[in-house]
Amino acid sequence: MKKDSVRDFMKAQRQKIDDDGFTAKLAARLEYYPVPQKANRKSFYIALIAPAFFLLAVLAIALLDGWDILIVHLKNNPFDGLNILWPALASLTLLLSSGLTILAINWKETY
Amino acid sequence: MDKGAFEQFIKLQHEPLRRFLLNLCAGNQAMADDIAQEAFIKCWLNIGAFEGRAKISTWLFKIAYNCFYDYVKQEQKHRLESIGNYEFCLKDVEKEDKTEVSQALYQALSKLKYQERVVSLLFYMEDKSLKEIAAISKTPVNTVKSHLRRAKLQLKKYLEETGYEKR
Numbered sequence: 001m002k003k004d005s006v007r008d009f010m011k012a013q014r015q016k017i018d019d020d021g022f023t024a025k026l027a028a029r030l031e032y033y034p035v036p037q038k039a040n041r042k043s044f045y046i047a048l049i050a051p052a053f054f055l056l057a058v059l060a061i062a063l064l065d066g067w068d069i070l071i072v073h074l075k076n077n078p079f080d081g082l083n084i085l086w087p088a089l090a091s092l093t094l095l096l097s098s099g100l101t102i103l104a105i106n107w108k109e110t111y
Numbered sequence: 112m113d114k115g116a117f118e119q120f121i122k123l124q125h126e127p128l129r130r131f132l133l134n135l136c137a138g139n140q141a142m143a144d145d146i147a148q149e150a151f152i153k154c155w156l157n158i159g160a161f162e163g164r165a166k167i168s169t170w171l172f173k174i175a176y177n178c179f180y181d182y183v184k185q186e187q188k189h190r191l192e193s194i195g196n197y198e199f200c201l202k203d204v205e206k207e208d209k210t211e212v213s214q215a216l217y218q219a220l221s222k223l224k225y226q227e228r229v230v231s232l233l234f235y236m237e238d239k240s241l242k243e244i245a246a247i248s249k250t251p252v253n254t255v256k257s258h259l260r261r262a263k264l265q266l267k268k269y270l271e272e273t274g275y276e277k278r
Contacts, residue, residue: 006266009275010235013216017126017133022144026125026151027118033152035114036159 112158121151124168127237128175134232135179137217146182150175165246172239172247176229215273222269227262230255 112120128150132143153174161170220228229248233239241259245252 005270005275006231006263007235009219009266009270010216010231013213014236015130015133015213017129019125022125022129022147023118023121026121026148029148029152030114030117030155033156036156 117155117158120167124171125151127168128171131172131232131237132175132179134216134220134236135229137220138213142182146175146178150178153178166243169239169243169246172233172237172243173249176247219266219269222265223262226250227258227265230258231262231266234259 125147129143129147132146133140136143136146150171154171157174161167220232223231226248230244233244233247234241239247241252241255244255248255250258
């Protein structure tokens with residue numbers, strides 16, 4: 001087998017590193033940090049995707065020519081129980097706020 | 112992973128990681144240990160984001176490599192020196208801390224460019240595969256091969272000059 005001088009040289013220089021209190025010091029530092037939680041990606045994506053679905057629904061209404069009917073209905077009877085826009089807006093606000101909360105929690109945990 | 116398991120992981124990985132950083136820092140033990148501590152803490156804080164696509168040790172080395180890069184970049188701002196300048200690390204090192212063996216290694220490594228140094232340390236010293244090195248240094252495998260080939264030529268030349276080959 002051909003001698004690989006570079007590999008031999010590098011292997012010969014391989015130092016033995018003693019602990020020298022490194023692990024103890026690190027363990028002590030880790031005590032100050034909370035136990036990290038598994039990143040809640042599922043709820044993160046749900047929080048982002050749900051508003052997108054809502055916007056798609058609004059677009060679908062517009063495309064199906066239901067937009068004018070909805071606006072007229074809203075102008076005439078804004079607090080009508082049949083009005084679907086208010087619950088939809090309320091759920092959108094809820095989803096956005098939950099999304100922002102998750103983002104804020106993730107940010108705080110990471111940084 | 113709970114804290115106990117992570118501490119076991121530290122015990123297993125601190126030696127290769129600290130050796131890699133020590134050689135990257137040209138024997139500056141204090142600097143290498145600071146970066147290693149920072150890397151382990153970042154690893155612990157982001158353990159939930161680890162997806163298991165690569166070995167956890169590869170992920171740790173990748174974090175450490177980024178920490179080293181950030182550290183040098185920060186230093187660069189103050190000292191106006193390039194990341195390729197290996198000697199900048201040597202400035203803070205007390206000479207008596209370094210053995211003759213280490214001096215030979217640092218002299219040899221100083222002949223290499225930054226990327227070549229990283230690749231050769233990971234390949235020859237830490238026995239990492241080309242794929243792992245590519246993941247750690249965020250470069251394609253073929254680029255890693257090129258760096259390794261150039262590093263090998265440079266080191267061979269250096270060893271011939273110093274007479275190591277004949278020993």
